[in-house]
Amino acid sequence: MTESRPSTPLTPTRRTTLRAAGGGALLLGLGLTGCRSAVSEPETPAGKAGAEARRGGTLTVAINSDFTPSLLFAQSGQSLQHRLIYNTLTRYDDQLKPQPELATSWEYAQDGRSITLKLRTGVTYHDGRPFTADDVIFAVKNLQNPLRAAQLRATAAAVTGFDKRGDHELVLKLAHPVNNLFDLFEFMILTDRNSVEDAVTGKKLNGTGPFRLTKWSPGTGLSFTRHEKYWQPDRPYLDAVEFRVVPQADALLSSLRTGQSQLSFGVPGKNLPVIASTPELAISQYTTGGGAYYLGVNTTVAPLNDKTVRQALAWGIDRERILKQVLGGYGLASATPWPKSSPAFSEAGRTHYTYDPGKARELLKSAGHPKLDLPLLHINLPGDTAVAEAIQYDLKQIGVQVTLQPTDPATAQKNLISQSMPGLWTMSHSFAQVQPSTLAVSAYPFNEAKNTSRFRSAAYTKVVREAWTTPETGARANALRQQITDTLLDEAFIIDLVIRGAVQVASKKLHGVTLNKFAYLNLDNAYLAG
CATH class of the missing domain: 3.10.105.10 (Dipeptide-binding Protein; Domain 3)
Structure with missing residues (x-):
């Protein structure tokens, strides 16, 4: 799967331009007959030996504000952890073209008033329950709920009907054509329909993502461990991820420079020259714009x-x-x-x-x-x-x-x-x-x-x-x-x-970090080496 990746390390200038991933608009098939996604499945992982060489370790991410469960369905500065716990239906590449995630293919109707989704098989939630079309139906209806305060509620509300064709095929019927449906598909985390009320209070976050949330310590941070039955073979490489709340700029810099943390997106711009002079750290800027x-x-x-x-x-x-x-x-x-x-x-x-x-x-x-x-x-x-x-x-x-x-x-x-x-x-x-x-x-x-x-x-x-x-x-x-x-x-x-945009500060030992268009952190392919 093509991801939004950070560019090579940068030297800041007044004219440094943040570019959203890709250079053109996405055609969503409005009025086009049988418009299918021209996408391929994610590349097969490296051989067993390569995967084993990258396996292991704990990544510590320094964040400057704590997780807010009540804002789980609203994109905010507290959304970084979403893609660790949950998957989405699709994901844009660098040309703003949707790529498969839990939807493997899609087809619009000629009039743009419905879309048929083929869903990935063999996907399980962290508690072992299989992912099905019912989870997508719930996810859309959940965002239609005004209590969720989801920014893409209007787009979710344009979905007025569901035609389930077995557990892994679903037709979404639309009140009218919309040209940002794949924005919804990348924004909409596929939470567990049986425990959503526990999720918005921080008691239980059950997803299909690469990591399981094992502990939330309010004001301190989040702890994640590897989801052993993740649907991508041999992923993730990391054994665990720690989010550590470090709100003060001086403490954040110290955490990164001393190796207590290996990744952060919260370093203030005026402090980046200090990072640039630290040999063990690299600054890179994402093309997501966002x-x-x-x-x-x-x-x-x-x-x-x-x-x-x-x-x-x-x-x-x-x-x-x-x-x-x-x-x-x-x-x-x-x-x-x-x-x-x-x-x-x-x-x-x-x-x-x-x-x-x-x-x-x-x-x-x-x-x-x-x-x-x-x-x-x-x-x-x-x-x-x-x-x-x-x-x-x-x-x-x-x-x-x-x-x-x-x-x-x-x-x-x-x-x-x-x-x-x-x-x-x-x-x-x-x-x-x-x-x-x-x-x-x-x-x-x-x-x-x-x-x-x-x-x-x-x-x-x-x-x-x-x-x-x-x-x-x-x-x-x-x-x-x-x-x-x-x-x-x-x-x-x-x-x-x-x-x-997102300016990433990371240890030079860290590889494979990406963000999606809504700044959800993707560590599927991340590993520590060197």
């Missing part, structure tokens, strides 16, 4: 209900300085959410708002608000705090006094979902790295029906819904994507700052 820092604006809080004020904020932030000082140059300053590989990307959109404090002050004055005092919620982790402080400094220069409100990651995510943010907040978002329609249909900050900013617009809803149900290529698709981008820039209810 994230961006932004400034969120609650449009129901006066005077932020005036888009002129919001546009002033967008002109008043120095994106290039954030890129350099906070991300260490690993990223792309951008006023839009799209990575360069997205079909929605344009250079004009990326540079629509540049740093112009003079223009920002003029706009605030014209709106009758030359001075403002606003709260700014942020996550109290080093990188997020640094972004918040940079925003605070820049906005002060245009007459906006900002009071920082540090918040733990779980609370911030819950506030995001429940639309209970203050006037301003800064976090990072995902979902621009997959099909463009997914961002505006599914991501909490951008959702056309219920976004965190409480922004409502019939025109925005109309164009998003049309973009979601239109095939991803052609002039009409391009025009719809441009309309979405233009709305985001003009209304400025979400002010994108810097596109970032």
Whole structure:
């Protein structure tokens, strides 16, 4: 199976570009007769001797925030462990083409209103129960449940019927064509239908993945052991994996440099030069794209209900300085959410708002608000705090006094979902790295029906819904994507700052680590050697 892999080690520059895996849009067969997946099964593993040579060892992963079971079905900074415990139906390769995981092949109906899935046989959950089509039906219905707070709920809700043809063939019937169904298939973890309520409280996480969760110590970390009956022969190589919570940047650096941890995705950008000078460690950047820092604006809080004020904020932030000082140059300053590989990307959109404090002050004055005092919620982790402080400094220069409100990651995510943010907040978002329609249909900050900013617009809803149900290529698709981008820039209810991706810091003894499009860690082929 082709994975999203880290590139070769990088030297940070201001122009380092994060690219989502692949360079083009995925054709999902809307309106195409008998569109089958042109994919192959995963490559057979190396010979027995090769597998035995790689077998064994415990990998320790340093994470900066703890697992939050209540957010199990929402993509967040606490999703790294998902692919260790659970599988998904499919997985994108570097060209944004779906590859088999627990679905081995698929075929769309001519009208795009159903898809037939062939499912992998011989797969068992950690408790020994066989995986069947009923587990896929449950997974879709589970994401349709609003209590799960899943970002791709709208796509799951488009599935309106199931036709089970035995234990390993399933037809999903759709209310209407959608062009991001494979985003759902990669996002949707296939949890055990018999213990889901125990899963969302952290009591029992039973999956088909390569590792079994053996212990969760709240505030300390997670322990995993090898699933001996994993469906991929001779995988995983590792005997065990430890997730260790290390929230402080200095302690995180020490853990990596002393070998207490062999992998982390949480090193703040400003600390990466220290890592680069450590011979035993390597820095690499994934091509998944998948994230961006932004400034969120609650449009129901006066005077932020005036888009002129919001546009002033967008002109008043120095994106290039954030890129350099906070991300260490690993990223792309951008006023839009799209990575360069997205079909929605344009250079004009990326540079629509540049740093112009003079223009920002003029706009605030014209709106009758030359001075403002606003709260700014942020996550109290080093990188997020640094972004918040940079925003605070820049906005002060245009007459906006900002009071920082540090918040733990779980609370911030819950506030995001429940639309209970203050006037301003800064976090990072995902979902621009997959099909463009997914961002505006599914991501909490951008959702056309219920976004965190409480922004409502019939025109925005109309164009998003049309973009979601239109095939991803052609002039009409391009025009719809441009309309979405233009709305985001003009209304400025979400002010994108810097596109970032997953920067991996790892021991040079560690090999075979990958991430999927939603930053789920894949250690199927990982091993320690050298």
